[in-house]
Amino acid sequence: MSVESLEAAIRRVGSSVTLLRDAAARPHTFPVAPEFTNWRSEQHAWRSTCALLDQSHHMTDLFVSGPDAARLLSDFGVNSFANFAPGRAKQYVACNADGYFIGDAILFHLDEGHYDVVGHPTVPNWLQYQAEAGGYDVTFDRDDNSADRPSGPPRFYRYELQGPNAPALLEKLTGAPLPDVKFFHTTEFTIAGHRVRALRHGMAGRPGFELFGPWAEGDDVLAAIREVGAGFGLVRAGAKAYSTANLESGWIPTAVPAVFGPDEQGYREWLGADALGSLGGSLHTDDITDYYLTPYDLGYGRNVRFDHDFHGRAALERHAENAHRHKVTLVWNPDDVADLVRSLAEPGTPAKYLELPKARYAFFHVDRVLAGGGGAGGTDVGLSLDAGYIANEQAFVSLATVDGAAAEPGTEVRLLWGEEPNSAKPAVEPHRQREIRATVAPAPYVRAVRESYRR
Numbered sequence: 001m002s003v004e005s006l007e008a009a010i011r012r013v014g015s016s017v018t019l020l021r022d023a024a025a026r027p028h029t030f031p032v033a034p035e036f037t038n039w040r041s042e043q044h045a046w047r048s049t050c051a052l053l054d055q056s057h058h059m060t061d062l063f064v065s066g067p068d069a070a071r072l073l074s075d076f077g078v079n080s081f082a083n084f085a086p087g088r089a090k091q092y093v094a095c096n097a098d099g100y101f102i103g104d105a106i107l108f109h110l111d112e113g114h115y116d117v118v119g120h121p122t123v124p125n126w127l128q129y130q131a132e133a134g135g136y137d138v139t140f141d142r143d144d145n146s147a148d149r150p151s152g153p154p155r156f157y158r159y160e161l162q163g164p165n166a167p168a169l170l171e172k173l174t175g176a177p178l179p180d181v182k183f184f185h186t187t188e189f190t191i192a193g194h195r196v197r198a199l200r201h202g203m204a205g206r207p208g209f210e211l212f213g214p215w216a217e218g219d220d221v222l223a224a225i226r227e228v229g230a231g232f233g234l235v236r237a238g239a240k241a242y243s244t245a246n247l248e249s250g251w252i253p254t255a256v257p258a259v260f261g262p263d264e265q266g267y268r269e270w271l272g273a274d275a276l277g278s279l280g281g282s283l284h285t286d287d288i289t290d291y292y293l294t295p296y297d298l299g300y301g302r303n304v305r306f307d308h309d310f311h312g313r314a315a316l317e318r319h320a321e322n323a324h325r326h327k328v329t330l331v332w333n334p335d336d337v338a339d340l341v342r343s344l345a346e347p348g349t350p351a352k353y354l355e356l357p358k359a360r361y362a363f364f365h366v367d368r369v370l371a372g373g374g375g376a377g378g379t380d381v382g383l384s385l386d387a388g389y390i391a392n393e394q395a396f397v398s399l400a401t402v403d404g405a406a407a408e409p410g411t412e413v414r415l416l417w418g419e420e421p422n423s424a425k426p427a428v429e430p431h432r433q434r435e436i437r438a439t440v441a442p443a444p445y446v447r448a449v450r451e452s453y454r455r
Helices: 006-013 016-021 040-046 071-074 122-134 165-173 214-231 245-249 262-270 311-320 334-345 448-453
Strands: 050-054 060-063 088-094 101-111 115-119 141-145 156-162 184-191 194-201 209-215 236-237 326-332 367-371 381-391 395-404 410-415 432-443
Touching: 006 016, 006 262, 040 050, 040 236, 050 214, 050 334, 060 071, 060 122, 071 115, 071 122, 088 122, 101 122, 101 165, 101 194, 156 214, 165 184, 165 209, 165 214, 165 236, 165 245, 184 214, 194 214, 214 236, 245 381, 245 395, 262 432, 311 410, 326 381, 326 410, 334 367, 334 432, 367 395, 381 410, 395 410
Parallel strands: 050 236
Antiparallel strands: 050 156, 060 115, 060 141, 088 101, 101 115, 156 209, 184 194, 194 209, 326 395, 326 432, 367 381, 367 410, 381 395, 410 432
16 A cells, blocks of 8 residues: 655645644654653753653664765755764754755764764655755665654664763763763763763753663663662653753754745655644644744754855845844743643633643644733734743743744743644644743743853
8 A cells, every 4th residue: 555645645635734733643752751750850850960861762863874975964954064074963954945944953973974863754854855856876774763663673772861960970980081072072981891972962051961872782881870870869861851851951843844835846745644743733824834934033043054055045045134033932921821720620611731741732833922912813923832841940931933022031922822723633622722921031941051051
């Protein structure tokens, strides 16, 4: 039986928005234990001691090699590739021919001419299609996430150590002083007799490392980490806590990819109908381009380098010269959050259920952000794209992109929570929309992350 393409599914349903809003696809999941203790304590650990996060299962790896590997990545990435030597990594960003965002992923240069694209499937799919359509001489070796992998374990284990005790833990674990490694550079450790690659990372304003290596060695490495970690307050963090880490670091995990124009028809015919996922939130428009964003809207202006020719460069240069939205954190009003939750215990149709700690109920979540002030309607000033609770700040927040005037910290705005009309997604129950007052704050929201995340 042939797999229906995305293009065929859109034609069958009549609208890309309708297809995505009613999609039965699950919201993004982390196929690890939801909690090892409780998600509040696990969130606290990356701020106070050290958290161990298992990243082995929820991301797709696309290994790219061959004579044209570097050219392919450069042709479809907004990033500079000057001095991108083995042992380095970067947040890779791709856009369409009109300069609108396709997706992002972490790109590792593992060894000379060998790369690993890690993240949601969006960028791996885009690169695979472009390589086939453009006749690039590359070899792909794809390892899907554990929810989509047909069988067997992942290729790599990935364990992240984050928190103020992580450096001392690693020194004890490896028996050597911690090397001076720059942000998003890699080094190597020996742990439990195994060679372990390590990416210098950080999400809580403290030095951290993502450790990875062959899956068969993962149990040995994990056991060694846990044994030594017992003396450093190590706490294993489950899927619930891990899903909220981006709220502290300010990374927006998903945005609707700009793949629905005439230029992308071939891609939609190549891509399976269920490859993108579902769309949720209070923004409801028949025009899919209303969901499009530029890399600048998402805070990726620092990643864009016009030192090479790439897909969408001319359009992106125009976007760079024009006003654009700014990534911010919205801090939700506690009284309005309480009222929303209270509606679940009152007669009548309640508000949309607010999941804790992560409230996103679709893969792509897009809520309207309105100018401050009460009353029906209101001027749209931006989009809220991911929401949840930060126990370390005792705050319910969302990551948003808003117009220039509304991006000033302290600005009062309103977020429209829930769908009208209610969509047919399995995660959506009958509910009514509610307005949530919110205050604009910087992204990242946590001061320590803003000041030291990339050091």
